[in-house]
Amino acid sequence: MTPKEHLTSLLKLAVANIAPGQEDTIELERPKAAGHGDFSCNVAMRLAKTLKKNPRELAQAIVADLPASQLLEKAEIAGAGFINLFLKPAAWAQVVHTIRTQGGTYGHSDAGHGQKVQVEFVSANPTGPLHVGHGRGAAYGASLANVLEAAGHAVTREYYVNDAGRQMDILALSTWLRYLEQHGILVPFPTNAYQGDYVREMARAIADEHGDRYVHEPWRILDGVPLRPDDELVAGGDAEAKMQNEAHLDGLIAASKRLLGAEYPYFHGFALNEQLSDCREDLIEFGVEFNEWFSEKSLFDTGKVASAVDTLKKNGHLYEQDGALWFKATAFGDEKDRVVQRANGEYTYFASDIAYHANKFERGFDRIIDVWGADHHGYIPRVKAALIALELDPEKLTVALVQFAVLYRGGQKVQMSTRSGSFVTLRELRSEVGNDAARFYYVLRKSDQHLDFDLDLAKSQSSDNPVYYIQYAHARVCSVLAEWGGNVSGLEHAALDKLTSAYELTLMKRLLEYPEIVVASARELSPHLIAYYLKDLAGDLHTYYNAEKFLVEDEALKLARLALVAATRQVLANGLSLLGVQAPEKM
RNA sequence: GCCCCCGUAGCUCAGUGGAUAGAGCAUCCCCCUCCUAAGGGGAGGGUCACACGUUCGAUUCGUGUCGGGGGCGCCA
Numbered sequence: 001m002t003p004k005e006h007l008t009s010l011l012k013l014a015v016a017n018i019a020p021g022q023e024d025t026i027e028l029e030r031p032k033a034a035g036h037g038d039f040s041c042n043v044a045m046r047l048a049k050t051l052k053k054n055p056r057e058l059a060q061a062i063v064a065d066l067p068a069s070q071l072l073e074k075a076e077i078a079g080a081g082f083i084n085l086f087l088k089p090a091a092w093a094q095v096v097h098t099i100r101t102q103g104g105t106y107g108h109s110d111a112g113h114g115q116k117v118q119v120e121f122v123s124a125n126p127t128g129p130l131h132v133g134h135g136r137g138a139a140y141g142a143s144l145a146n147v148l149e150a151a152g153h154a155v156t157r158e159y160y161v162n163d164a165g166r167q168m169d170i171l172a173l174s175t176w177l178r179y180l181e182q183h184g185i186l187v188p189f190p191t192n193a194y195q196g197d198y199v200r201e202m203a204r205a206i207a208d209e210h211g212d213r214y215v216h217e218p219w220r221i222l223d224g225v226p227l228r229p230d231d232e233l234v235a236g237g238d239a240e241a242k243m244q245n246e247a248h249l250d251g252l253i254a255a256s257k258r259l260l261g262a263e264y265p266y267f268h269g270f271a272l273n274e275q276l277s278d279c280r281e282d283l284i285e286f287g288v289e290f291n292e293w294f295s296e297k298s299l300f301d302t303g304k305v306a307s308a309v310d311t312l313k314k315n316g317h318l319y320e321q322d323g324a325l326w327f328k329a330t331a332f333g334d335e336k337d338r339v340v341q342r343a344n345g346e347y348t349y350f351a352s353d354i355a356y357h358a359n360k361f362e363r364g365f366d367r368i369i370d371v372w373g374a375d376h377h378g379y380i381p382r383v384k385a386a387l388i389a390l391e392l393d394p395e396k397l398t399v400a401l402v403q404f405a406v407l408y409r410g411g412q413k414v415q416m417s418t419r420s421g422s423f424v425t426l427r428e429l430r431s432e433v434g435n436d437a438a439r440f441y442y443v444l445r446k447s448d449q450h451l452d453f454d455l456d457l458a459k460s461q462s463s464d465n466p467v468y469y470i471q472y473a474h475a476r477v478c479s480v481l482a483e484w485g486g487n488v489s490g491l492e493h494a495a496l497d498k499l500t501s502a503y504e505l506t507l508m509k510r511l512l513e514y515p516e517i518v519v520a521s522a523r524e525l526s527p528h529l530i531a532y533y534l535k536d537l538a539g540d541l542h543t544y545y546n547a548e549k550f551l552v553e554d555e556a557l558k559l560a561r562l563a564l565v566a567a568t569r570q571v572l573a574n575g576l577s578l579l580g581v582q583a584p585e586k587m
Numbered sequence: 588g589c590c591c592c593c594g595u596a597g598c599u600c601a602g603u604g605g606a607u608a609g610a611g612c613a614u615c616c617c618c619c620u621c622c623u624a625a626g627g628g629g630a631g632g633g634u635c636a637c638a639c640g641u642u643c644g645a646u647u648c649g650u651g652u653c654g655g656g657g658g659c660g661c662c663a
Binding site for chain 2: 029031032033035036040042045048049055078079080081082125127162165166167246322323324326335338339341342343344346348349350353374375376377378381401403404444445446448449450452454457460461464465466468469471472473475476479480481482483484528529532535536539542543545546547549550551586587
């Protein structure tokens, strides 16, 4: 039992005497000012109104009824009716033993009661390298999943692979066109196809392997394809030209499918495989792994999309207009009705997403968390609408929106544009600032807030850089323990009552807070709380380090101090691991 | 026009229905004969955008105003 739990139970006993049935309103908080005790309770003020009593008198009565305790030093009444509780130092010191005993699981709890939670994140189209925007979703989702797990949830990490649909067709087409280029067949490359060099590389690999097997004459390719509009009009944002541009692209896709025939799936599959394995590798290097890579295509293949749409139709939630099939999303709180099947018979992305979410519910998760880029926020009402229409509980779904990250280098915004292909990839970022700094910086802000990512700062190996600041604290303790040379497990019998300085008490209090931080972080879906906690903890350690020498002559004092810093090292390592950041022994 | 995020120290940002609102950077002063100075101590710096409301109590919750950023396809 933690001191906080202990004090809460004492207060409950006292309150039960005075106001039976009100015990559950008790909450303890940690006051900011040291003079206000280690914990503070506002229950007297909260009960004053219903009991029609003066809050200070109520507080007096509660304090008078507090059972005696080994850990409680004193209880004071202050301000408008606060009950301020002061603990004996021994109450704090026990945390050092707790940490040594629990090791890597210190901070874990059963707060989530084993609830089955799915966290779906990244889910980028496998049509090219991950960029820095995906990186934030990856870092956030991975840390969030870790935090939820530590707080006692059964977590499934999932990547939704958009392997069906037009974007993949565009990638397959792009690859084929580059392949043709390499055989001297010059079909003008569409502006809205994938421009990146990785497409040329895939084309080269196919050419190396299969020679000219997939070559077709240019006039046959362009036969019947809507004409390409003027590029300048498209770039200028002319609506008609843009539509024409898309029609041109769709025409080329149709041509590639027609001419390649049974070979088309080869191009499609090759490109998908290449991009997906590249993405998977990228993420693994970034410390991000998934339990499930869920294929969108499989939803079509197993008829799940059709059956989800059928269910909606059967329940009268669909209607036809302009040849398309519309979902009455407005009946369930969305602002517009949405198309699920286009006039050309193709299902929309929304249709497969309905099937996907229905499938998530079928798999029996108690809670589903979708991590999406903030640009999708308008999408939430329609997905929730679909859930309600399918008689599924929309409260089980939480969409965590991740705002964009903007890179800064030399104080200047790094310009990015997907269109021109001039985006910075996650790989480039990782190689520039390192995995640890990237992981840490991504979660240093609340996820729903714009992130300014300062590349120079993330790279700097100085105290300005919070990653190094925290890692350095860990390395410092390792260094002290190495200097001492003893076995950490031998610190079991350290006399912790030797730890009485203000530095030591501050540190112990901080260590004791860690499990609460993990729980709060899970509850708020906010891994950044861990990052801020670690900065504070590292700060406490550095202050202590500078103020006191640990390897002192007095053997008992030395062992007590080493036990404390070893516990600090453990918590630093535990917290860093939740964020996917290394805890180095040397720097 | 509609929607989302934000407005807290010079800058970048935490924070909370509670008491005297914090950190880092920047500025100024100071600390290695010492377990890693990638560190530490101290000083200055605030109308928590503004108004009204709810409350015993609001920087926190609600409404409105102003200001900044972003998003709004039969795209995914």
